[in-house]
Amino acid sequence: MKVLVIGSGGREHAIVTSLKKSPKVTEIFCAPGNAGIGQDATLVPIKPMEFEKLAEFAETEKIDFTVVGMDDPLVGGIVDVFEARSLRVFGPRKNAAILEGSKAFSKDLMKKYNIPTAAYENFTDAAAAEAYLKNAKMPIVLKADGLALGKGVLICNTLEEALAGVKEIMLDKKFGDAGSTLVVEEFMTGREVSVLTFCDGKTIKPMTSAQDHKRAMDGDKGLNTGGMGTFSPSPFYTKDIEAYCQENIFEPTVAAMAKEGRPFKGIIFFGLMLTEDGPKVLEYNARFGDPEAQVVLPRMKNDLLTVMEACVDGKLNTVDLQFEDNAAVCVILASDGYPVSYEKGFEITGLDAFAGKDEYFCFHAGTAQKDGHFVTNGGRVLGVTAKGTTLTEARTKAYEATKWVDFKGKYMRNDIGNAFLEA
Ligand code: AMP
Ligand code: GLY
Secondary structure: OEEEEEEOOHHHHHHHHHHHOOOOOOEEEEEEOOOOHHHOOEEOOOOOOOHHHHHHHHHHOOOOEEEEOOHHHHHHOHHHHHHHOOOOEEOOOHHHHHHHHOHHHHHHHHHHOOOOEOOEEEEOOHHHHHHHHHOOOOOEEEEEOOOOOOOOEEEEOOHHHHHHHHHHHHHOOOOHHHHOOEEEEEOOOOEEEEEEEEEEOOOEEEEEEEEEOOEEEHHHEEEEOOOOEEEEOOOOOOHHHHHHHHHHHHHHHHHHHHHOOOOOEEEEEEEEEEEOOEEEEEEEEOOOOOOOHHHHHHHEOOOHHHHHHHHHOOOHHHOOOOEOOOEEEEEEEEEOOOOOOOOOOOEOEOHHHHOOOOOEEEEEOOEEEEOOEEEEOOOEEEEEEEEEOOHHHHHHHHHHHHOOOEOOOEEOOOOOOHHHHHO
C-alpha cells in the first residue's frame, strides 16, 4: 500500500518510522515532512492546510491510505475533503475534531455526560468574564477556546493577573479568533499523564501512558513549549487508575461523541490530571501527542497501519492492542532560545551513530538539508528516544545518546524523568 502522512514534526517522523515497519506498506510519502523524514519517505512540497492540493496528489499518486498527524488540518476539516473524494484517511472529521478545536465544546460535552473535569464557565463577553473573576477563588485558569499552539492557557495567581489575561485573550486577541470565547476553569493540582487512544467511532482502546515535560527549563521552570521530553509508561498511572479512566472517562467520551452525531475515528489524546478526587480531564487532543508519539509508538507491538485501518473501518474491536513490557524516554534537543527566539541553519553532526541500533531513535522535528548535510531548522530540532527494560535504564541510554549528536546552540532539559525517579 502507498501511504501519505501529513505533518512535519518529530511526531510525524515517529509515525513514518512505525509505518515503515509494516509489511503492507510499499511506499511512504510525507507532506511536507522535514529533512530527516526525507530519509524514510518521499517528501511532497504541499502545505498541510492545502486540502484540495493534498487530495489531488493522493488521487494522482493513487495513495491507498492517508494519516493526518497534525491538529490544524484535522480541525479545519481535511478528513471531510478526502472522504468526499472516496480517499481512505485516518483522523476525525471536522465535526469530531472539534473535541480539540473548541475547549468550550469539550467542557460542555464533559459536563453533559458527567465526565470528570475541572469546574468551569464559558464567556463570549469580556465584561461578564471580569465580573465573574472578581468573586472567583485564585489561582484560576484562563483558556482561549480555539487552537493556540498550546499557548492559550494562562494560570493566574491573582485577580490582577486574571483581568490582564482576559484583556490579552478576549480584547487584544493575542491568539486571534481562538480567544473569541474564553473558558475560565478551576485550578487543579496533581500529576499529569497523557493517554493516547485509538477510536473507531464506537470502540476505544488506550495505548500505554506517557508523561510530557512542557516547560522550557529544568525543574519545570520557564515558558511553556510544545514539549521538551517524555517518558512512557507513567508509574503514577496504575492499573486501578487505568480501569477507572476506561470506565469513567474514555468510554463515556467516545459514547458521548457518537450520541452527539459526531462519531470520533482516529486518536483521542486525553490530557489527565491525577487529583486527590481522582483523575480528571485537563484537555482533549484529536491527534497523537508530540513528543508523546516518540515514546509510545516505539513500544507498540502491533502493525500501526493495521490498527489505523481498523479504526477507519469500524473494526477496532477485532484488534488486540499490545505494548512491549519495557520503557522509553525521549529528550528533545532544541535550539538555544526556544520557545522565544533562536537561530537556524547550524550543521548537525553525529547522526550516523543511530544507524543500526534498534533501541535508539533520532526523530527529526526541525531539520533541513543544506550542501549535503543536515542543519537545524526549528525550535525543536531532534527527539532522541531510547528504550530500556526500566525507565531508569531508558533514561540513562537516552541521555547517553544525546551526546552523540551536536550542533551550535544545542539545548535540552537535564531532568526528563526525574519525576519517576521520585516514584
Ligand atoms: P492544556 O493545553 O489545556 O493541557 O493546558 C496546558 C497546561 O496547563 C496543562 O498541561 C496543565 O499543566 C495546565 N493546566 C491546564 N488546565 C489546568 C487546570 N484546570 N488546573 C491546573 N493546571 C492546568
Ligand atoms: N505534548 C503535548 C501535545 O502534543 O499537545
